Amino acid sequence: MNEDIYGIFLLIVVGPLLLAIPALHSRVPWPRHLAIIPALLLIVFPGDASLAMPWFLFGTGFAVDGEVRWILVMSVAVWLTAATVAKSSRRNPAYDRATPFFLLTLAGNLGAVLATDLVGFFSFSTLMGYGFYGLVVHAGDAEARRAGRLYLIFLIVADLALFEALLLAALTTGGNLQYVVVRQAMAGTSSSQLYLWMALAGFALKAGIWPVHLWLSTTFKSAPLSTTLLLGGVPVAMGLLGAVRWLPFGEIAFYVLGMVIMVMGVAAILYAVLMFFMHAPLTMFPVWGTVAVTGLSVMALGTGLAHPAVWRQYEYLTYPFIASLGMFLAALTFAIGRLQDKRQAPEVDLQRVEVLSPWGEGGMGVIERWAEDRLLILRSLWRDLRLKAVEQYQRIFDWGKPAVFIWGWSATITMFVFLGLVFAWLAG
Amino acid sequence: MNWDAWIPLLVIASSLLPGLIIFFLAEDRKRLRTTLNLAGALVKLALVCWMLWGVYHEHHYETRLTLLPDLELVLRAGPLSLLFLTLSTILWLVTTVYAIGYLEDSPHRSRFFGFFSLCVTATVGVALSGNLITFLLFYELLTLSTYPLVVHRGTEVARRAGQSYLVHTIFGGALLLLGTVWLYTLTGTLEFTPRGFLNDLGEEHRPALVIIFALLIAGLGVKAALVPLHGWLPQAMVAPAPVSALLHAVAVVKAGAFGIVRVIYDVFGVDFAAGLGVTEPLAWLAATTIIYGSLRALFQDDLKRRLAFSTISQVSYITLGVAIAGPIATIGGVVHLVHQGLMKITLFFCAGNLAETLGIHKVSEMSGVGRRMPWTMTAFTIGAFGMIGAPPVAGFISKWYLGLGALEAGQEWVIFVLAGSSLLNAAYFLPILHRAWFQEPQDAWPEEHHFGNKETAWALLLPPLVTALMALGMGMLASAPFSPLGWAQFISQREFYRP
Amino acid sequence: MEALTLLHWTFDILLGLGLLWLGWRVLTSPDLFNAIVLFVAFGLLMALAWVRLDAPDIALAEAAIGAGLTGALLLAAFAKLRTVEKNHDIAGQLEKGKLENRSFQWWPATFLLVVAAGLGHTVLSLPHYATGLSAEVSANLKSSGVSNPVTAVLLNFRGYDTLLEMVVLLLALLGVWSISGSALPREAAPGPILDTLSRLLTPVLILVAAYLLWVGAHAPGGAFQAGAVLGAAGVLLLLSGWRLSSHLAGLPLRIILVAGPVAFVAMAVFTMLTGGQFLEYPRAEAGTLILFLETAATLSIGTTLAALFLGERPKNKREYP
């Protein structure tokens, strides 16, 4: 059984990576779809399978079982959609440049889903993170770069926190970082609280959980649909997945942290609702949706931490929940994105047509440009109509460009203070 | 006839002889020179592989020549020696290929390659040294053979850089000499011994030993670019790219770092050193260097200078690893010797490619270069991610063991240093990557050369790709039996912490 | 006896003071020419002192070499110096030379006074009676081949020193020739008096030299003194304008110049080949061999001294076109 599935496992991860290279020169047709096929096969393939890879990093492995298949299904669906969406805007030359990143991100995602231990998960999710960065900024405008920068900072800080957690886990278990082993080992050690804090902080940052969600809102403003679609679903799902897999839920009761997390979840939902009403543009809707929904999940996590019994009761729901959550968010983003696209499509395409089609679709172009102008007027009118007061409120929460900067650094600094406090506590 | 005793000497000779011959070749004997260079490198590689196999199976390779009445010149291939030796040998081969491409048609090639081979000879000698005086000998030879390489361009800036290099290294060499002699007068031996040879020394010598340690570390710290002895390194950037690559990745800085490893583990013995209380200050010094180098790197626009400050920072990981004085951290430090070498040499190769192909010297000129030279920049990206410590590039492995080792040794503060350094590394590398991959190129490159439909010459492109792949492979395959990590663990078990 | 001792004492003290005074005058006399003349006088006084010290061999050597030849060298140099300085058109150079440094310098003087006092004390602290090596010398005198102990020491006991001494002379000549270059020997017309004088004196001097050489074996005299006299003859000839004919100025001259050292080297090789030590003469022939050596040495010394006086190397057209 394992022998049969061996190659496919490898392909799943290595396939997209290998495809990334020819994709640099766009030599392969349909590279994005091609890359997803192995994963698709894996879903269809019946039965559980696992593969140990002792030679990789500190020794890791891949495995498919019922739980993983849920997530896999969600991922494949989301990625397929994204690939298709992206395919439709083929004329965009940024497409070719984005493809490698798309593939890298895909590889990271799939690898993280399949990994059977912490290091594997960490490595692949890091790959995914940097891939996302590429996807976010590949459009290349200033807004995108700003978003990318923010995203990067969060990503790096998150990785640091997770790295820390990893070290603690490795120290406790003596190098074996299988999920099961770690969960059990961490339940009974003094450093488990530090580990929890670190891992939670890391995943919070990665998933864009309030109050460290900021990269999400900025990114959504500027990224193309194929990216936002992914951003909407994948990171949140992966963040939650990571948290569920890394943390000894159900085995440890950590009331304080649980409560803190629950409060954060509530606050996130409140915040999202508030913002949704004040921050009217349609594009941003998925953002607030995401924030709100993740708030919900965070509440769930907090509850699990505070009351392990509750967690154990509903544990069987975890993976379907994560998968459906991801799916839902992606769908939400996609839907709104399509609407958005419909309105913005002429703007983009017209310019491209003008540049790219020398054989004269002149008439059509003129008409479309006229329509575009009208649309622009409409949009500015609409913007002017917004209440001044709303803008004032908005500033309280989101100050725009300076805020991005401040948020980024404050999050980092908090992180360090946090680390220090916990160490002091540990040492004392 | 015991051939095992000759192999270390042959390893030395395999670069020394070609070097000496090359000095006397006419400038236009390109083919012969190339053949000599590559043949030497390949022979050396073969010998090293042979010894790797042998040492793993407990063979002993040792050459002894009398140097002073009671002191011998000892060349010995132990596991630690072989780690550094293998690194030097492989990178010499790669760098030679690169240099052949890089120096196409530039003047004084014979001189360059001659000193280049001498430099490698010295590095190999440093690696194989079996006692402190042999180490000192090759260490100084390294100083002498790199100086001409630093000033190779012959400009005023180069001359000043060379002067700065000399002032630092001569000064350092003097301190090292002093420490060595002093140690010798106390112990009467200088032989590198697993777990040190000072254990039997009386209590009354402790203050002297502390000073000796400081002297040795100061002497080695110059080459290892420990703050505040790092001043020469950024200046030495005026040298041609292969030199910078060799200087920063293999030869010079590594010789310093390797020396520090030797001093702590084979001269003092790590437990003894920790007992003296000297490792902790060293760890702090290394930490300071790590942060300082990264901070300085943030503000450099000149690409090579940025890389140089990055080197300052990264090399101190090695020092930090051994100064933490625990078995796991040691593995991290020692394996970083190799990892940093591969990653940094990749980066320098790429920087050289940019300069040679497009005339790019500054970060601010790199906009959109990823599209013009995708392969080069891919290699660069891998190297940069390795530096940041992102998995699965080799740098991750080093950081992992360093962090784990620090926790194990109860030195939690090191985690902050690592985290801070990673952040800073990201802060100065990621903008480069961003600019290269995502920004629109400018209208024209500063000075563009065309190489047919390739992005650059093969000899320039292959080396960074090879080293980048190796850096990647060493990270991904860290658990494979003959990976540097595996070997570092082997070293730690066999030499440093054998019960 | 008392009176004689007193007389001797008085004489010795006066002689010593005279030496000191002359030495002082030589070094401080304002006029360089006067200084040189005084130096010759000083040398003669030194010779007197040697006699008082029972060192007639040295007295002879001093008179001939120290006073005579050195004086001649100094005077010749002085004359040339005047020409050179005139050529350089620096009027009053010599006058300046006269006047230079007349002021007394206290620091060196004080310092040297201390040194002199210290050395004086040292000398006085030496034992009042010491035989040195005189016992050994007289014990071995018989087997040395000569009966004059000084000659025995010079040519036999410490013959090696003498060998090197010959080399010193040769070397000085080589140095002088090397520095001052070569010139074609040019005959100058001598004044009538000098001409006559030299014609009369030269044979006499050669005879004296031969006598000194011969007598050196058992009485004061010997190769150096004889050589010096021979040299004086050469100087006289040179002063009177005589020059070596140019075909003799090459190899033949050089052979004569090195005859001394060559004789020594030959002797050394000979003695060693016959199974002895370096310069170990067979006892029986020692006297003869020493005489042979001395003859060669005398020739060389005389010629060398004369050549030193001449300064430039006599040019030989065939060898140095």
Added chain:
Amino acid sequence: MGALLSEISWGVVLILLPLAGGIACFLFPRAAKVLGLVSVFAVLLSVSGLGWNIKVNGIYRHAIGGWNAPLGIDLYADGLSLLMLAATALVGFGISVYSADYFEREDAARFWPIWLLLLAALNALFLSADVFNLYVTLELMGLAAVALAALAGGRDALGGAMRYLLASLLGSLAYLFGVALLYHGFGSMDIAMLAVRVEASPAVWAALGLMSVGLLLKTALFPLHFWLPPAHASAPAPVSALLSALVVKGSFYILLRLWLEIFGPLGGGVDTLFGLLGTGAILWGSLQALRQTRLKLLVAYSTVAQIGYFFISFPLAASAGVTAWSAAAYLVLSHALAKAAMFLATGNVLRFGGHDRIADLDRVVQRLPLTACAFALAGVSIMGLPPSGGFVGKWLLLQAALTQDRWDLVSVIILGGVLAAGYVFKVIGHAFTLADISHESREVPAKMEWAALLLAFGAILLGFLASPVLSLVGIGVPFGVSEVSP
């Protein structure tokens, strides 16, 4: 073969051979070059013969004229003498090869006889066991050296030579005064006998003072070095090499010998004074060398500095005799080779470019790579970097200083090395500059470049030969019994 080797009295051969060679050169000036080269090579062989002899039979002693010591003169050679003789022969041979192309026709006729007589003088000096005989050899050496120094002619050379001559004569006279005192005090001139008879007395102290001053003056130890730079800097290159590498060592050897045998055991603070002067020499010489703008002067001042190292051994010898003296001996040897190479290299530069201004060396050095290499290698030894003879010497010196906790001397030794690096690289740095060619160049014969290079290489090679060399030097125990090693 062995019998033949030990049959011949090589010491005598060593003296007579160059002597005869010199005379032959003088007699047949046209063949001077060939005769000279043959003689020097024969001397080299004879030194090997003597070395073999000493190695087999121990100390070499030869009573000249069959009279034994107090009355006659003895030749004496132990390891130390052998070392000096070997250094002389080796360096002398290198310089001779160089000179064969350096001097032409008339100059050759002037150079060769004097040089061979100088060689004879040096050999005689190193073999002598009699203080007065040493005086004669000293004079012989001094006059020959002066004659050579003046060889170039011209204002600088003549001035330098004149100053040198005066200093040399003064030194000899002071030495002779010391000889007089020793003889009249103790009735012998044989060093070994004096060593037995001498006891502390005013005569000995005065003799020590006079002889030391005289010999220091000739050795050019700071502050009595004033004559050296002008003389060494203005002489023709091979002559400068001879003067710096060998002649200075002659008087040092006498001082060392007298100290070891006669004065050293008496104690007193003179060794401290020597140490101080040595320190002064190292610092002053190095700093002056750093300041020079002309290459030859730089090298000459480097000699002043290096001489200082020899004298550092004196204060250290009290309790680490063998190490300190071995260090001195090794430094003398390696300095001889290295400094000769340096001066020869300088000569090449001077011939090629017509000047030796350091700032304008640029292409001169670049187009004479072998010469540059020779200079650099010699520099390595001068700096005391490994692997080189200089390094071994400094290592031993440091070892001796450290076992006695003489931190003052340790710091001076280290500092001297750093300063030396400063001035050596001041020159080498110019090998790589890109300045335009600003002069007419003249061909430099390959032999001249190789001679310099091989000498320099010898200095490096010495770094690997410490053990055999030091064991040879130890024959006859010139440095006393070894102290307990650490």
Added chain:
Amino acid sequence: MSAAFLFALVGVGLFSLGLYALIVHAHLLRKILAINVMGSGVFLVLVALAKRTGESQPDAVPHALVITGIVVAVSATALALTLMLKLTAETGRAELPEDQGK
């Protein structure tokens, strides 16, 4: 106090006098004279002290040494004078070039 010591003291005096003149005077001819006077002083010490044998025959060895010394002195003087003349021809002054060293 005997004649031996008297003349030895005179020798010391001459040595010191000569040294003083050597240091103080700039003119080369004067320096050469000074060296000669010094030499005479040393010779005097050597020979005078040889008279301490207590017999009529003094120690012969120093005598031989002094004869050797006298020849050395004259050789050196000749060389020095030649050098002086050449130097003067170059510089116009019979003094050491003051711009070097010292």
